[in-house]
Amino acid sequence: MLVKLAEGNLKTKFGVYREILFYNGQKEAIALLMGDVAGAEAVLCRVHSSCLFGHAFNSIECDCREQMEISQQLIQQEGRGIVIWLDQEGKGNGHFALLKSVEHKRLGLAQADAYEAVGFKRDARDYTVAAEILNQLGVKSIRMLTNNPNKVETLTQHGVHVAGIKATTL
Secondary structure, eight states: OEEEEEEEEEEEETTTEEEEEEEESOOOEEEEEEEEOOOOOSEEEEEEEEEIIIIIIIOSSSSSHHHHHHHHHHHHHHHHHHEEEEEEEOTTTOOOHHHHHHHHHHOOHHHHHHHTTTOOOOOOOOOOOHHHHHEEEEEEEEEEEOOOOHHHHHHHHHHHHHEEEOOOOO
């Protein structure tokens, strides 16, 4: 069961968002909202997994930070949207898996292949909590900011109407 723990305003370089902290009994998740999204259709939405390398350490070996910035810029331009932050470091495998896989990635393997090379799942992320958050927020439909079809599939399977997809590649 997803529980809303707290909320408040967050000032960013892309405007002021309303931050809502959720908890599902195991992990926290955050929804950043700009504008009124309850009952709204075709709301821009980025479902984003944590990435210490990209967000905390400013690594140039992944595009996580850029994906977030592009999403926030697009939401700011539109004046309404949602970013859902999930605690799923290392494609859900954890930071240890990310560290173990780095050398394989530097040798030319795609990140998913690098995870497999060191004994982890290609992608262990689960987007069910994101669907639960969107349903709780009362959003009628979203336009996903993603290049990941698994996100769209999971959200759709859990009752979220995805009205469109906008790739966030650089």
